[in-house]
Amino acid sequence: MLKQYRNDRIVILTTHFMDEADFLGDRIAIMGSGKLICCGSSEFLKERFGVGYNLTIVKSDNNVDSNKLIEFIKSIIPSSNVLSNVSSEIAIQLRSESIGKFPEIFQGLDERKNEFSIESYGISITTLEEVFLKVAENTFPDDPLTISKAQEG
Secondary structure, three states: OHHHHOOOOOOOOOOOOHHHHHHHOOOEEEEEOOEEEEEEOHHHHHHHHOOOEEEEEEEOOOOOOOHHHHHHHHHHOOOOEEEEEEOOEEEEEEOHHHHHHHHHHHHHHHHOOOOOOEEEEEEEEOOHHHHHHHHHHOOOOOOOHHHHHHHHO
């Protein structure tokens, strides 16, 4: 309903649901301790304050050791960070700067699918919820780009 009626209007919506803000907001402001911390489009905030991408791999067999798979990914993107390795699912954080290496990762995962016992894999960009949590725990007072750059984006 809000999307339908927002044409030619300014709508200010406050919410704690970042998915809602991401979907509805043209510009999103994040406040902390009663102060405006940052403001910008969803894409700007994700790029500026996000952690990059999350690669999620589901193994077809829980008993298969994940270390070879993790080592393979770290050999291509050394800065990758294992977020979780529980049961048949592995979640790995990849920084935005490593986007050029994604085709190599995907090709390697496809070629070694049986060796690593991969059932499926997918990649997603940082969520606005992750951005909010990062911004809320760390304010960036020494960063002049926080507000000024956001207004350009």
